[in-house]
Amino acid sequence: MSTTLNNQLWASADILRGKMDASEYKNYLLGLIFYKYLSDVELREVYEQENGQTIEFPEREEQFKILKDWYDEDKDDLEEIMRLQRGYFIAPEQLFYHFRQKADAYEFRLVDLQSGFNDLERQGEQFSNLFADIDLNSTKLGSNDQQRNVTITEVIKALDEIDLFEHNGDVIGDAYEYLIGQFAAGAGKKAGEFYTPQAVSRIISEITSIGQENRAPFHIYDPTMGSGSLMLNIRNYVHDKDKIHYHGQELNTTTFNLARMNLILHGVDKNRMRLKNGDTLDSDWPTEEPHQFDAVVMNPPYSAKWSAAEKFLSDARFERYGKLAPKSKADFAFLLHGFYHLKDTGTMGIVLPHGVLFRGAAEGVIRKALLEMGAIDAVIGLPANIFYGTSIPTTVIILKKNRDNRDVLFIDASNDFEKQKNQNMLRDSDIEKIIRTYKSRENVERYAHLASFEEIESNDFNLNIPRYVDTFEEEEPIDIIALSQEIVDINQEISKTEQEFLSMLNQLAVTDESREIIEATKRIFGE
Known part of the structure; x- marks a missing residue:
C-alpha cells in the first residue's frame, strides 16, 4: 500500500474536517473519490480503445481530448463501448477532470456535479441511489450556495491533484480501506456500523479459508457487511480472487452504499457482487440459490434489540433450537442466521461479546444445542479496546457443520497486544500466534486448551474462557x-x-x- 497516496487522500479531508463530524464528511470524501475513480477509468479506457493497451498514458488533457473528439463524432458508439467494457458511461461535461477545469476557471457549479451523480445512478442497479447520502445543499458545507460551491470546489481541486493510478497493484482499493479505517477512528460509536479492524478481519478470513484456498468459485457471505471490508479480506487467502463471489446485506443505507463503492474499487465486477439493503433478521435472505456459502463472516451489532416474534419459532433459521434469542440481545439470532447459510463444507467466523459464552435462559438452551451438534469449533478471546466505538473485550466464535467430533478449542489471546494512544492493537505476531494455535489444535499453557465435549458438559455448557484456560501466574516468592x-x-x-x-x-x-x-x-x- 502506498503511504504517499494514503496521506494525500487523508489530507484532502482537511477541507471538510471541522465543518462536520467524521461520520458525516466521510460520505462526501469517499463519494467524490469514487466518482473521480470512475471518471479517470473512463478516460483511460477510451485512450486504450483508440491506441491499444498500454502501460504508459499521456496527461489527462490529451486523454480528455480523445474522448471529447470521439463523443462529438459518434456519441452513441462511444457510450455503447463504455457500457460494454465498464458497465457505465459518464458524459464529457460530467467527468471529474472537467469539473476540475471548471473549478480552475471559477465556473464550477454544484448543480452540474449533482447532475453527474443523478445520471450515473440511473445506469443500472449497481449504481442506484449510490450518492443519496451526499447532500450538496447541506448548510454544513456553507450557509449559502456560494459558500457551499467554494467548499466543494476546494475538495475537487485537492482530490484532482492525486493520481489514483500511479501506484502498482490494487492500491486504490487498499487506500479506500485505509480511509474507511481513518474515518472509523474518528466516528465514535457510529464506527461499529461500518468497520471491522483489519486485524480482526485477518483472523476471521484466514481461519475461514483454511482447507478452501483452492476452491473456485468461492462464495462468501456477510449478513451484516458494513463497508464490506470483512468480506474483501478473503482475497488475501483464496488463490483465485477473480472467482470469489460476494454476498452481503446491510441495514444502514449509507453504509450499504459505502460497501458497493468499496467492492467496485477493489475490482469486483457486478456479476460477482450480490448485495442487499435490508434487515437481516426480519426476513431471511438470500432464499434463492446460492443460499449457502463456503464462508460466512460476521461482526453484527452487539446485544442489539430485535422483535423475537413467535413467528420465528417456525423460521428455518431458528426452529431446530427450540428457543429464540431474547428481545434485548439478538447476538444468537445473528449467529444462527449465519450458521443456517453455511455450507456443510464451509467455515463461519463471528465476533460477539463474551456474554454469549455464559448467559443462561434461552441463550443457554441455544448454546447447548449448538454444542451437542458439534457446531462450535473454536472460541477465541480477543483483547479489550481493539474495536472503534466500544472498549469491551470480544470473542471470535468459529463454527462448522458435520464435524466428526464435538471438542472445542479455547484460545485466550486477551493479553497479547500493543497498547497505543487510544486503542489496543493486535500485532502481526499476535495474529500469527492465534492462527498457528488454531491450526495445531493443541494445549498451550496459559493460552489454549482443547476441551472435550464431556468437559464442557460437566461445566453445564458454559463456555467462559477462564474456565478452560488458566492465565493466572503466581507471583515470585519474596526473599x-x-x-x-x-x-x-x-x-x-x-x-x-x-x-x-x-x-x-x-x-x-x-x-x-x-x-x-x-x-x-x-x-x-x-x-
Missing part, C-alpha cells in the same frame, strides 16, 4: 532476608544523607531569621 537487608541499607543511606544536610546547614551564614530556620530544621531531624 525475606534480602528484603530485610535492603531496608537496612536504605535506612543507612537516609541517615548518611541527613548528616550531610545538617553539616551544610552549620556552614551557612547566620542571621537572626536564618538561625530560627536552622534550629527548627535540626529539631525535625532530632538534633
